Amino acid sequence: MSDEAMVGGVNTVVRIGERVHRPAGEWTPAVHAVLDHLAAKGFTGAPRAHGFDAEGWEVLDFVPGDVPGSEMVVSDEALAAMAVLLRGLHDATADFVPPAAAAWYFEPREPFDVVCHGDVAPYNTVFRDGRPVALIDFDTAHPGSRVWDVAYAAYRFVQLVEEGAPAGEQARRLALFADAYGLGEPDRAVLIDTVVARLEHLVGFMRSQAAAGHPAFSRHVAEGHDSYYLRNIAFVERHRAVLGAALE
Structure with a gap:
């Protein structure tokens, strides 16, 4: 071949x-x-x-199937299936013991409940017949908390973005994702804060890599990706009440 x-x-x-x-x-x-x-x-x-x-x-x-772009808007059924897939990943890694002196792309984050994928997004997900079946590109995997990974997955799959659906619709889909995952009450209470923190982490990482001369991240910053995430942080903050109420 x-x-x-x-x-x-x-x-x-x-x-x-x-x-x-x-x-x-x-x-x-x-x-x-x-x-x-x-x-x-x-x-x-x-x-x-x-x-x-x-x-x-x-x-x-090689995992066969379709890998969409970052702006894909998935159906409610696929959104719930994505949450179930992520829950399966987390449950399977709950008893993982890292190798001695393990190095990670992203620093481990306490509490170490599971292994986070670190970049759960449509562009790292294989779909078949419109349903997510596998995650790929585990470079950013690292020990962390469930909610740290759920927050970024929700940002990407719910599309918690300024140019997305109305805030009320985003809130409904955010609750659907959290429900399908089976996210516990303590994590639901901090999910919005964690979305903001996760995006702030991404912006900081992207800018530090660009400053160090990494070509891909330098291109991303030059194209304004960091500004895009900052705008979405501001959007989430403006609609914190409606998003948070849906999780109660």
Whole structure:
């Protein structure tokens, strides 16, 4: 089978047959440990890891299906299914023990309830027949809390954005996502705060990487991605009351 190069937001990956070869980082061994743990748990919503190739790139299963863009608006059914998929990932990693001296792309965040995917979004989700079936690109996986991951997933899949649906509709879908995940009351009480904190973290990370000369993040900042997230933080803050009321 012929090779197929695919360019993502940060990395270039190559598909060779039924495997995907991706640039590795210092965090890759820890990510492979997570993927091995998920495989052992029988979790099917993630690719399997197959070590490294002769060039030092990581090798993973190719997961067939459709991977949409970041602005995709999913149906209520798909939104609920995404929450269930994320809950399955978190439940499967609740007893994961990181390797000694593990390195992570994002710093671990207490409390360490689960392993967060770190970038749950349509562009990292494989769909089949309009339903999410797997998450891909686990580079940003790291120990953290359920709500830290849920907050960003909700931001991306509910589309908590200024240019999105009316705030009342966003609130309804946010509650649907939280209900389908089975988010507990303490986490529901801090979900809006966590959405804001997660976006602030993203802006800070993006700007620090751009300042360090990372080409992809430098391009993102030049294109105004950081300003986009700041506008959405302001939007969430303006509609905090209606969003929060839906979670009560």
